Amino acid sequence: MVQGLSYYPLSLYFRLRFGHSAWKISVDAGLSCPNVDGTVSRQGCIYCNIPSFSPSRRREAAGRSVAQQIADGRQRLIRRYGEQRAGALIAYFQPATNTHGPVDRLRAIWREALQQPGVVGLAVGTRPDCAADAALDILAELAAERWVSVEYGVQSIHQHSLQWLRRGHDFACCESAVNRTLARGLNVAVHLILGLPGESRDEMNATAETMARLRVNMVKLHNLHVVRDTPLATLWRSGGISLPSLEEYAAEVVDFLERLPPDCVIDRLSGDAPPEFFLAPQWSQDKSAVRRAVEEEFVRRGTRQGSHWLG
Template sequence: MKNKNPFENSDTNKRYYTYDCYLKRRFGKKCVKIALDGGFTCPNIDGKISSGGCIFCSEKGSGDHTPPCNIPLEDQFMQGKALVSSKWSDVFYIPYFQAHTNTYAPITVLKEKFDRAIELPDTVGLSISTRPDCLEDDVIEYLSELSEKTYLTVELGLQSANDKTLKLINRGHSYADFVNGYNKLKKKNINVCIHIINGLPGEEYHDMMHTASCVADLHPHALKIHLLYILKNTPLATMFMRGDFKALEREEYVKTVCDQLELLPKDIVIERLTGDGVKDDLIAPLWSTKKTIVTNEIDKELVKRGSFQGFLC
């Protein structure tokens, strides 16, 4: 059939291994993440590493779409569930600790929060976002135990494999530090979802492709590809308004993402292909608010090329 999708890890027209497809195959129906705020902070904020945070983070530490942390976890979850149920009636849920660094606390605190989360109704997994330098041995052991009880994914921020960029954006760790943290998790067979960002200050096309190549070599369970968006009241906003760098154009972003997908092994689950900030805080790029258009353009470009995830593997 002429228009048949050549990518086997797809149940739709998508030419990459979508998170939705993976979860439906694993659990038999749609699964939805519910973002939670556990009240954690970050060593890049509290002074252990730095006090400024990453230059792109708002005061919510990448948790701009999470409820306030002073609301009990159970209530946060039920609020999220109510929103989801207005769109989908029959789904499973995955609590997602998103804001700040969610392993940066005593092990007793982590156990209290995460053990409660996996007991929430209709849940089939747990996602925990953290830094590669916040994975102490006791935390790794606990996460290993959790992974035997539920579908656990640890979301690990890389952003770039370029040490010069990591220093510029004030990540407070190197690429070698990231690999060390990643390997600790993989040694215990814990699912890892790597986060990368396209369009970081000072980076050119070849830098973004280098990061994708490094991810391909690491071969994680999953990957999130984010677009760099500039939010008000961040150091990044100051740099942008000063003219230190330009935001990516949509066409440039689409091409880069498609090129990156071609490098990635077919079995890496693609959890995200773009990103969007809170509209009231967004400075640029304004096209980032149209996520569906962006993903549709990625789909069209892959069809135009006759390409798909892993095409160059």
């Protein structure tokens, strides 16, 4: 981690890894999710509204090839940052479960993505109970030539939280997926939620310590946030849950990051959703304010990512 930074952000990792900035472009391969299509259940996770992951893309992606989605995403970046800065792209298979399909189809969509101009790597979002060795073997082959990351929705190590979230898997399968993925030389990113009802600070910290023990490469932190048309939205409207304040969340994040190794990359600090889907808490729509609150908490404590291990 660079001196002076409180944590190791993804933007810095990309600059060090590729020699310049890189951008993730969300790609919707039209795959389903085992927690929705009946393979595991039909109820979905309590917070999940799949289109809210990338609504414009999921609506527009119907009928558009992987290549076309990447080309369109690249054009958007060029318009925003100019040709020079929009150089390196990571094709991010984001909505739903992107290892949930026949391996021949998975191989084809991943290869198609890597063949597009400017694409330097692949990020594949999936569930830990959907990490078949055959799919990981294909990704390991691709990783011989390009940067490849598998992003697992882990959320928590605690069974009571996984049940409340309706994840439909336990933590043992997360551990197995992470270990089998790392053993193939692939990068592993884990998505985790802080501020779950009934989860104590000690329990959140235990999740951080477990991620440190597993040596995951990257962490994506989300505050529990409510999007419309979800069971969580119904619960929140009825007053069945309360959400932490920004100050409480910043303290939880700093507790967490202090327990991660300094070289673990922090992909994001909070969750969000497009305004047309987002309900609460309002503060999490302002990512700069979240970053500032986390920085201020680090300064207040005089600590940084990894302090727990470095002393």
